[in-house]
Amino acid sequence: MEVPPPLVLKRHMYVPSKTLMGPGPSNCSHRVLEAMSNPVLGHMHPECLQIMDEVKEGIKYIFQTLNDATMCISGAGHSGMEAALCNLIQDGDAVLMGITGVWGHRAGDMARRYGAEVHYVEASFGRALSWEEITFAFEAHRPRVFFIAQGDSSTGIIQQNIREIGELCRKYDCFLVVDTVASLGGTEFLMDEWKVDVAYTGSQKALGGPAGLTPISFSKRALTHIRKRKTKPKVYYFDILLIGQYWGCYGTPRIYHHTISSTLLYGLREALAHFCALGLKAVVRRHQECSKRLQLGIEELGLEMFVQREEERLPTVNTIKVPFGVDWKKVAEYAMRKYSVEISGGLGPTVEHVFRIGLMGENATVERVDMVLSILNEAIQSIKLKAVKTERSKI
Amino acid sequence: MEVPPPLVLKRHMYVPSKTLMGPGPSNCSHRVLEAMSNPVLGHMHPECLQIMDEVKEGIKYIFQTLNDATMCISGAGHSGMEAALCNLIQDGDAVLMGITGVWGHRAGDMARRYGAEVHYVEASFGRALSWEEITFAFEAHRPRVFFIAQGDSSTGIIQQNIREIGELCRKYDCFLVVDTVASLGGTEFLMDEWKVDVAYTGSQKALGGPAGLTPISFSKRALTHIRKRKTKPKVYYFDILLIGQYWGCYGTPRIYHHTISSTLLYGLREALAHFCALGLKAVVRRHQECSKRLQLGIEELGLEMFVQREEERLPTVNTIKVPFGVDWKKVAEYAMRKYSVEISGGLGPTVEHVFRIGLMGENATVERVDMVLSILNEAIQSIKLKAVKTERSKI
Structure with a gap:
């Protein structure tokens, strides 16, 4: 019996360009x-x-x-x-x-x-x-x-x-x-x-x-x-x-x-x-500043950080509580589909409970923080709206 | 004590282009x-x-x-x-x-x-x-x-x-x-x-x-x-x-x-x-034909394959006995210095005894075989000549 060459390898390889703001990998320069x-x-x-x-x-x-x-x-x-x-x-x-x-x-x-x-x-x-x-x-x-x-x-x-x-x-x-x-x-x-x-x-x-x-x-x-x-x-x-x-x-x-x-x-x-x-200290400072800005933005959106104590929050991988009644997966899918931006869900003890937003390397910039905040907000609002519409259509 | 950023990383990275005809890696397309x-x-x-x-x-x-x-x-x-x-x-x-x-x-x-x-x-x-x-x-x-x-x-x-x-x-x-x-x-x-x-x-x-x-x-x-x-x-x-x-x-x-x-x-x-x-059978055939051509060329140069029985010779990594009195290392260095071509020495039981010539992937072509044969010959002759001159200068 001969195993034939696979058809999938006759096609072009497909590699989309994404902004990777999950827990890693982050984008390479x-x-x-x-x-x-x-x-x-x-x-x-x-x-x-x-x-x-x-x-x-x-x-x-x-x-x-x-x-x-x-x-x-x-x-x-x-x-x-x-x-x-x-x-x-x-x-x-x-x-x-x-x-x-x-x-x-x-x-x-x-x-x-x-x-x-x-x-x-x-x-x-x-x-x-x-x-x-x-x-x-x-x-x-x-x-x-x-x-x-x-x-x-x-x-x-x-x-x-x-x-x-x-x-x-x-x-x-x-x-x-x-x-x-x-x-x-x-x-x-x-x-x-x-x-x-x-x-x-x-x-x-x-x-x-x-x-x-x-x-x-x-x-x-x-x-x-x-x-x-x-x-x-x-x-x-x-x-x-x-x-x-x-x-x-x-x-x-x-x-x-x-x-x-x-x-x-x-x-x-x-x-x-x-x-x-760039220098170690400057890199660390930038990551910390970006995380602070994100945390502030999260608060302004009426959302809550998973880690209660500020001094115990990791600046690189930020965990945000999923608001009650919102399906985290739909939010992540929205961000990926519409903006090719990765926002991740939880892992292990945080599965279903948190979003994870990575601010690392190329993605630890003020612009990326503001972008991901705005996308997160839009995605959550859109999912909430859809949920309400679905509920109404049931009545 | 602070460890400073290393100076070597301030320079450009240097990656020369070589023809890799040792036992691997071979060149990527x-x-x-x-x-x-x-x-x-x-x-x-x-x-x-x-x-x-x-x-x-x-x-x-x-x-x-x-x-x-x-x-x-x-x-x-x-x-x-x-x-x-x-x-x-x-x-x-x-x-x-x-x-x-x-x-x-x-x-x-x-x-x-x-x-x-x-x-x-x-x-x-x-x-x-x-x-x-x-x-x-x-x-x-x-x-x-x-x-x-x-x-x-x-x-x-x-x-x-x-x-x-x-x-x-x-x-x-x-x-x-x-x-x-x-x-x-x-x-x-x-x-x-x-x-x-x-x-x-x-x-x-x-x-x-x-x-x-x-x-x-x-x-x-x-x-x-x-x-x-x-x-x-x-x-x-x-x-x-x-x-x-x-x-x-x-x-x-x-x-x-x-x-x-x-x-x-x-x-x-x-x-x-x-x-x-390319297809598996065609790839195998090409590697075998290249190796046969190399073996023939080796014989024509008056050199000898390390593996006596033809049917026991691996087509991808070809081992050739180092001629008596020739320093394999100088031959390899000559090929690398003058042509950026890798010809390797032995490993383990064959150290100092053989040259290893890889004919793999991109390098398994008739042109590469002829090239490596001609370089190997030139290198050996040049090393031999130098050895004779050194001997004479001692007299």
Whole structure:
């Protein structure tokens, strides 16, 4: 039996242009998009290694770290989470997952597969973790690894006290893993100063790069621990001693570990270059100002933010309560159909409850904020009107 | 302490254009490169899912399979190897790795990390595995999983009898994993007819797509086994029940598993479309004819192929013995410096012994064969001449 060539591949590929204001990916700039049609380079060619070095320096800057073990995992943001846990965890290790949305649960799923004994500490609904909740859980479980998302994109909550958690982890001889996928660029993050052991971030959010390469960094303390492991990390593909060797992190000759995508490297390199040119502080300030403007606008529209406390709101992914009686899905569909603008619904605990509006990278501008507010309002009014008409037609 | 923005990112990115005739990546066509500067799509947008469906159909065609569980892993070719092993292997399983170069060893490293009891069956130097070697090893180890690279890019050896191995695996209730990273498109591969349980391939070789997405397919038999596992596969990121759900393989609603790179999807989609338009048989024929022409040319230059038996030579990655007294590295450097053409050295058992010349995708043409032959000859003569001059100058 012969399998014939598929008819769908005889047609043109269809890629519409959209304004991506959901939780990510965000839009890439022309500079980034154009970079990705550059010719392919071999994964061991000096020009490719040079770009990797440049990317590495850019990552050190955005994380504010001097860690040698700074590199990318060749995979989605989830692969950063995998690499963090895979390298740190040994069979039977107690690990503690901070929960302010879905990402702590995801990390728990991964850690259990790696043979860890997984505990959770869960914040109250719509709140960041309190100091009491964290210290109580540390005392109860004495974890070897503590995971927390600085910003949880499912709830739009930011965990502000990473610096204090860093101190606490040292006291308990625990490794601190911080997921900055959705937060980096939208809020301060000082990896070294805050004593974070592993941090990773999303390339396709505030950074404005393509998805598929995940910046990650390991502290010297984490690296020493990993070098002393009794067993190899359970996944070759995520083994950061090998990946770091390929990335030239340890002063040893580079050895082929996998074929990196030069295409994605180009895009990420240009995204980092743009980010660095703007400057970290200015980027963070812009994201925060845009979020403030959005929050104000939301209030003016008579809508309500999901996260009650202002200081616990993530500037990059903003969660807004869906008004009573409004179908969020219809609102999102309206915005997409009429304006090609993505407004997203909730995820996990916020499903059906919130809209998520991403203000990241290219989309973190005053103009985009005003635009999305006006579209959101128009969409909600239109859906309400339709609902009323439907009700009336039933009478 | 503040980490300043890196100076290297203030400069322009430098990407030279090269002819990539090593073991991969090979060059992407303009169609593929241009596709990758299309605007980014969300990973759950219908237009993105449509392209994933098209890619899936393309993969079924190139593997000649009707398997539902056909998808991509978001990672390099190595991640395909991981996913194959991670999903099949349970703690303590006996697995057997066929060795005709480096890839069986790599698979062994991965499998051991997953808790398998790993055995190897190694071919004689420069030879494919014989039927006797394989059956003897099956009888001795009674493996649950057998791994073989159809084409081993480190040695340029092709394993021809996959069909017979498929039968053997059924007899022993063993799952057959075939690595077609370097072989697909250069030789026949009939996944269903040959009863292959898991196959994966490289996007950046004969297919001419970008690196970073790895096509993979699981047989119904493998899928049933995976569904019955007592424990979850050890890696969430490689869990094909979850990935397949995202790819819409099982007739269940699509659930977000990770953020796929739409950029890479565009490139792979266009590479597959081109491949399908040419037709599988025509592509294979062209690769084989090019390799034959190269082999003839090599002989005419007074050089020798590394693989003695013609029928055991991989058409895509051709290995040529480095002539006595010639430094392979200087030859490769000459070709790159003067013509921007990549000719590669050996890997693993062939390091220092061979040149590797890739004839894949865009580079599998008569013109490229003649070009690379003429450059190889010029480079070797030039290096020899220099060596003689250096010798003379010592007298």
